[in-house]
Amino acid sequence: MPPKHRKIATTTPGKDPRIGVFVCHCGLNIGGTVDVDKVAEYAASLPGVVFSAANLYTCSQPGQEEIKKAIVEQGLNRVVVASCSPRLHEPTFRKACAEAGLNPYLFEMANIREHCSWVHLHDPEAATMKAMDLVGMAVARARLLEPQKEITVPVTKSALVIGGGVAGIQASLDLADSGFKVYLVERSASIGGHMAQIDKTFPTMDCSICILAPKMAEAGRHPNIELLTMSEVEHVDGYVGNFTVKVRKRPRFVSDECTACGDCTHDCPQIAPDEFNAGLSTRKAIYIPFAQAVPSTYVIDLDLCLNKEGIMACDKCLQACKARCIQFSQKEETLQLQVGTIIVATGVDVYDPTSLTEYGYRRFPNVITSLEFERLINAGGPSQGNLIRPYDQTVPKKVAFLQCIGSRSTRSNKYCSNICCMNTIKDSLLIKEHWPETEIKVFYIDIRAFGKGFEDLYRRSRREGVEFIRGIPGEIIEDPETRDLILIGENMLLGEWYKYQVDMVILSVGIEPRHDSRRLQQILNLSTGQDGFYLEAHPKLRPVDTASSGIFLAGCAEGPKDVKDSVTQASAAAARAGILMSRGEVTIEAITARVDPEICTGCGMCIKVCPYHSIYKDEETGVARVVEASCAGCGTCAAECQFGAIKMLHFSDEQIYAQIDSATDNEPEKKIVSFCCNWCSYAGADFAGVSRIQYPPSARIIRTMCSGRVSPGFVRYAFARGAGAVLVSGCHPADCHYINANMQTEKRIRRIHKEMRRNGLNPERLQLAWVSAAEGQRFASIMEKMADFLKRVSPEEIRKTKEVYRKYLGEEAAQ
Amino acid sequence: MTVQKVWSLFDRSQLYECYECSKCSGSCPVTLAGDFLGPRKILLKCLQHGSGRVIRDPLLWYCTTCQVCQDRCPQEINIPELLTGLRNKAAKIGNIPERVKFTVEKIAKTGRSVLGFKVERERKRYNLPPVVEISKEEISKILAETGFFKDLKIDH
Numbered sequence: 004m005p006p007k008h009r010k011i012a013t014t015t016p017g018k019d020p021r022i023g024v025f026v027c028h029c030g031l032n033i034g035g036t037v038d039v040d041k042v043a044e045y046a047a048s049l050p051g052v053v054f055s056a057a058n059l060y061t062c063s064q065p066g067q068e069e070i071k072k073a074i075v076e077q078g079l080n081r082v083v084v085a086s087c088s089p090r091l092h093e094p095t096f097r098k099a100c101a102e103a104g105l106n107p108y109l110f111e112m113a114n115i116r117e118h119c120s121w122v123h124l125h126d127p128e129a130a131t132m133k134a135m136d137l138v139g140m141a142v143a144r145a146r147l148l149e150p151q152k153e154i155t156v157p158v159t160k161s162a163l164v165i166g167g168g169v170a171g172i173q174a175s176l177d178l179a180d181s182g183f184k185v186y187l188v189e190r191s192a193s194i195g196g197h198m199a200q201i202d203k204t205f206p207t208m209d210c211s212i213c214i215l216a217p218k219m220a221e222a223g224r225h226p227n228i229e230l231l232t233m234s235e236v237e238h239v240d241g242y243v244g245n246f247t248v249k250v251r252k253r254p255r256f257v258s259d260e261c262t263a264c265g266d267c268t269h270d271c272p273q274i275a276p277d278e279f280n281a282g283l284s285t286r287k288a289i290y291i292p293f294a295q296a297v298p299s300t301y302v303i304d305l306d307l308c309l310n311k312e313g314i315m316a317c318d319k320c321l322q323a324c325k326a327r328c329i330q331f332s333q334k335e336e337t338l339q340l341q342v343g344t345i346i347v348a349t350g351v352d353v354y355d356p357t358s359l360t361e362y363g364y365r366r367f368p369n370v371i372t373s374l375e376f377e378r379l380i381n382a383g384g385p386s387q388g389n390l391i392r393p394y395d396q397t398v399p400k401k402v403a404f405l406q407c408i409g410s411r412s413t414r415s416n417k418y419c420s421n422i423c424c425m426n427t428i429k430d431s432l433l434i435k436e437h438w439p440e441t442e443i444k445v446f447y448i449d450i451r452a453f454g455k456g457f458e459d460l461y462r463r464s465r466r467e468g469v470e471f472i473r474g475i476p477g478e479i480i481e482d483p484e485t486r487d488l489i490l491i492g493e494n495m496l497l498g499e500w501y502k503y504q505v506d507m508v509i510l511s512v513g514i515e516p517r518h519d520s521r522r523l524q525q526i527l528n529l530s531t532g533q534d535g536f537y538l539e540a541h542p543k544l545r546p547v548d549t550a551s552s553g554i555f556l557a558g559c560a561e562g563p564k565d566v567k568d569s570v571t572q573a574s575a576a577a578a579r580a581g582i583l584m585s586r587g588e589v590t591i592e593a594i595t596a597r598v599d600p601e602i603c604t605g606c607g608m609c610i611k612v613c614p615y616h617s618i619y620k621d622e623e624t625g626v627a628r629v630v631e632a633s634c635a636g637c638g639t640c641a642a643e644c645q646f647g648a649i650k651m652l653h654f655s656d657e658q659i660y661a662q663i664d665s666a667t668d669n670e671p672e673k674k675i676v677s678f679c680c681n682w683c684s685y686a687g688a689d690f691a692g693v694s695r696i697q698y699p700p701s702a703r704i705i706r707t708m709c710s711g712r713v714s715p716g717f718v719r720y721a722f723a724r725g726a727g728a729v730l731v732s733g734c735h736p737a738d739c740h741y742i743n744a745n746m747q748t749e750k751r752i753r754r755i756h757k758e759m760r761r762n763g764l765n766p767e768r769l770q771l772a773w774v775s776a777a778e779g780q781r782f783a784s785i786m787e788k789m790a791d792f793l794k795r796v797s798p799e800e801i802r803k804t805k806e807v808y809r810k811y812l813g814e815e816a817a818q
Numbered sequence: 819m820t821v822q823k824v825w826s827l828f829d830r831s832q833l834y835e836c837y838e839c840s841k842c843s844g845s846c847p848v849t850l851a852g853d854f855l856g857p858r859k860i861l862l863k864c865l866q867h868g869s870g871r872v873i874r875d876p877l878l879w880y881c882t883t884c885q886v887c888q889d890r891c892p893q894e895i896n897i898p899e900l901l902t903g904l905r906n907k908a909a910k911i912g913n914i915p916e917r918v919k920f921t922v923e924k925i926a927k928t929g930r931s932v933l934g935f936k937v938e939r940e941r942k943r944y945n946l947p948p949v950v951e952i953s954k955e956e957i958s959k960i961l962a963e964t965g966f967f968k969d970l971k972i973d974h
């Protein structure tokens with residue numbers, strides 16, 4: 004179906020811009036630092052501005068009404084709002100404009116909160132000056148804005164869910180129940196995830212597998228769910244509503260007719276540690292991960308099996324299977340799926356405490372992790388639910404738990420893992436339930452019992468006599484005779500030293516991003532936070548969306564959380580994906596490239612750099628043409644074309660030049676003209692604002708969709724205008740939201756650096772920096788460094804640079 | 819040096835990252851042996867009360883600068899460095915054990931911390947050449963210029 008053009012608004016601007024500027028106080032968020040009235044007054048003086056006002060909260064209903072009213076009454080044909088980040092409220096204000104009959108692309112924002120008031124809290128004067136500049140730049144761009152037509156594309160009514168833990172299962176069931184086709188891709192042999200391994204779940208102490216197994220079975224037989232186990236996503240192409248997914252499905256070597264009788268296992272001679280039991284027991288080469296596994300089909304671990312590369316050295320299982328389901332001939336398959344939406348629910352790995360040598364994990368047999376404990380205390384586990392010491396299988400009388408292992412530390416993961424406090428409290432009660440005489444000590448830093456029903460459980464545990472001791476042991480020493488463990492440390496609340504002898508120690512380990520989460524991140528173009536978990540589009544208001552439209556997050560893949568939160572988030576992600584799919588079509592922003600056939604020489608440079616292969620040479624006319632539906636709008640083609648034949652809709656050269664002009668009107672030598680890409684570095688600057696990280700007020704940020712949009716011409720022009728320094732920033736190389744357009748950025752900057760050196764200019768004045776959306780601190784320190792550097796740039800240097808780049812000023816100025 | 823200056827050696831906000839887990843004190847070999855306050859308490863007292871009282875504590879000198887506290891600290895806080903700074907300050911107000919002072923004086927006088935004649939005797943026994951001469955004047959000069967003698971009220 005070809006994309007159809009949708010009518011959005013009727014008013015097109017007349018020749019003369021009639022701009023309305025609305026400066027927001029945002030309560031005290033902006034107004035507390037920036038002199039908002041002064042900024043509004045300044046705006047009124049700018050050419051083209053016919054209306055200017057200050058509002059307390061522009062995004063509020065009355066604020067929006069005021070914009071609409073002014074559009075109608077003042078005949079505005081452009082609107083500028085100076086408030087927060089466009090990443091937050093651009094959609095809100097665009098909608099208000101459209102409702103008043105103004106094409107939403109005639110709207111522009113000046114970010115005077117995240118990029119100004121919040122980061123210059125202690126310098127109201129400089130902040131006000133900067134806000135005026137930012138408004139000036141927005142107005143300059145607004146003058147040149149043009150109405151655009153958005154295209155709508157159909158949304159395929161099927162979804163891909165990656166990861167079959169409790170989150171993936173819940174999301175799949177919700178979508179399948181709403182009538183959508185779901186492909187649930189799980190890389191292991193069974194769905195279930197960590198929840199299948201846990202014995203009971205806090206805070207209710209439900210039997211974990213008892214509440215999970217029915218859901219697993221339902222997912223296994225749901226007519227709308229196609230379960231793909233032993234499968235992994237290899238490649239994803241396309242865009243929201245229209246993803247093409249390549250899935251690699253490894254062979255199981257056992258057919259679906261398997262009745263799970265288990266006869267094959269008895270005869271198999273090959274043995275390995277059982278992953279499901281955290282290595283506390285063994286399994287065979289042909290095995291079923293656990294009793295309730297879905298699908299309930301055995302699987303052959305070919306790495307372990309004696310039959311290698313088609314050579315049959317053993318046929319024990321073949322002989323044993325009466326149903327004849329063993330098929331060594333099965334081959335790996337590659338499947339192609341068409342889906343409209345994707346939900347990522349790949350969960351977490353559990354922290355391995357081996358590197359904390361002071362606790363002796365792996366050296367001392369009676370030091371175990373909390374995951375191993377779950378298997379030990381589980382009736383289906385290796386000890387049939389008997390709590391025993393691994394060394395001598397005796398029942399321990401004294402047990403210690405150590406909290407925050409692998410969490411809250413610069414030596415491992417910095418964040419709190421969220422579940423281990425409650426998990427230990429749950430475990431202490433499980434022990435007390437069966438072996439009430441056991442002495443239990445919990446060594447902690449802080450107990451975090453914040454959720455519904457959590458404090459109750461904590462109280463119960465204290466009432467049972469579990470001792471909570473504040474102060475983590477410095478080390479564990481093993482008695483080589485008895486294999487008992489001696490804990491040494493400081494009881495902080497008593498201010499005393501302790502030395503306790505216990506029979507068994509349980510390290511309450513944290514959870515962390517999957518070791519290979521980077522792979523999927525690249526396939527799906529996701530961002531990660533500093534902790535390594537996949538990043539949501541907005542931490543409060545879009546907690547399950549990602550910055551890539553049509554892709555959603557559920558469960559621990561987004562951050563550490565318990566089962567309830569995982570399930571809640573899964574249902575939320577399913578609902579978000581469902582909205583897109585039930586609507587059946589989605590509007591795509593009208594930011595695409597357009598080739599001017601009059602100017603294009605057909606040199607083909609743009610074709611080479613387009614990451615989406617969206618430009619081709621029209622054989623008939625000999626000029627380049629853009630396929631609008633697949634153009635993602637990065638703008639790297641426009642930056643590459645030396646003839647200026649490519650126009651980026653809504654991010655045109657003229658608009659960007661106007662912004663540079665405005666930024667360098669006053670005291671340009673004190674300014675850093677900063678190009679930030681929408682997805683990473685602009686978001687990183689926003690994050691610095693949200694975190695109130697303070698930095699010097701020299702930056703004048705110009706937003707582009709991709710750093711690849713930044714033509715060398717922009718940089719030269721900024722220097723010709725006398726800018727003190729220029730920053731070009733984008734996503735980290737592998738994280739580019741336009742596949743690899745930022746590689747072109749790097750090449751171009753390198754070229755200008757060379758050119759600067761050749762002309763005797765200090766190349767340091769042009770910086771290239773990769774800043775992710777989570778790196779607010781990094782953005783601030785870059786600004787700090789550059790501002791510091793700026794102080795050392797002499798007027799002589801500025802003059803010389805202006806001279807070198809004079810010819811880029813355009814004809815009039817160069818004369 | 820005031821404590822402010824001691825802290826100028828550190829990223830102060832890093833010291834504030836201590837969240838009182840006690841792992842350092844639990845690891846410190848000295849805390850098990852005596853009444854030493856231990857790294858955690860010393861740090862906390864400095865942060866909350868200032869270093870004034872801490873530097874009067876003669877037990878401050880018990881720290882062996884073994885660094886195990888920093889090694890195991892989940893926040894990687896450089897406590898041994900803090901302790902070194904505190905002891906520098908303690909020495910200035912006269913809180914320095916006689917034995918330590920004695921060693922320091924010996925360095926000032928002989929350029930070495932260990933008694934020379936005993937070492938020479940041992941070396942001779944093993945047929946080793948005598949220890950190379952060092953310039954006492956140079957060391958003395960360094961100590962004088964860094965204000966060492968003045969701070970420790972040592973005559974030279």
Ligand SMILES: Cc1cc2nc3c(=O)[nH]c(=O)nc-3n(C[C@H](O)[C@H](O)[C@H](O)COP(=O)(O)OP(=O)(O)OC[C@H]3O[C@@H](n4cnc5c(N)ncnc54)[C@H](O)[C@@H]3O)c2cc1C
Pocket residue numbers: 165166167168169170171188189190191193194195196197198201203204205206234235236348349350351352353373374377422426429514517523557558559560564565566567569
């Ligand atoms: C020791 C321990 C005890 C716990 N106790 C409790 C408790 O008592 N109560 C409670 O509420 N919570 C508890 N939790 C937390 C609970 O386990 C998690 O909240 C829950 O498992 C999260 O589910 P999930 O689906 O997000 O992730 P997971 O359970 O990790 O499942 C993710 C699934 O995705 C699959 N996968 C991963 N990567 C890929 C890929 N690239 N392609 C395809 N598939 C992939 C995995 O194989 C796995 O099946 C505990 C956790 C631990 C570690």
Ligand code: SF4
Pocket residue numbers: 406407408410411418419420421422423424425449450451511513
């Ligand atoms: S949940 Fe508790 S044990 Fe786990 S990291 Fe957080 S504070 Fe530490």
Ligand code: SF4
Pocket residue numbers: 595596612613614615616617618629633634635636637638639640641
């Ligand atoms: S380079 Fe970018 S903007 Fe240009 S056609 Fe390709 S996707 Fe579109």
Ligand code: SF4
Pocket residue numbers: 842845846847848849856857880881882883884885886887888897898901
């Ligand atoms: S460096 Fe000092 S305070 Fe730290 S552990 Fe060693 S003796 Fe204790």
Ligand code: SF4
Pocket residue numbers: 835836837838839840841842843857858861887890891892893894895897
């Ligand atoms: S180990 Fe580090 S964080 Fe813990 S109490 Fe000592 S200094 Fe503070």
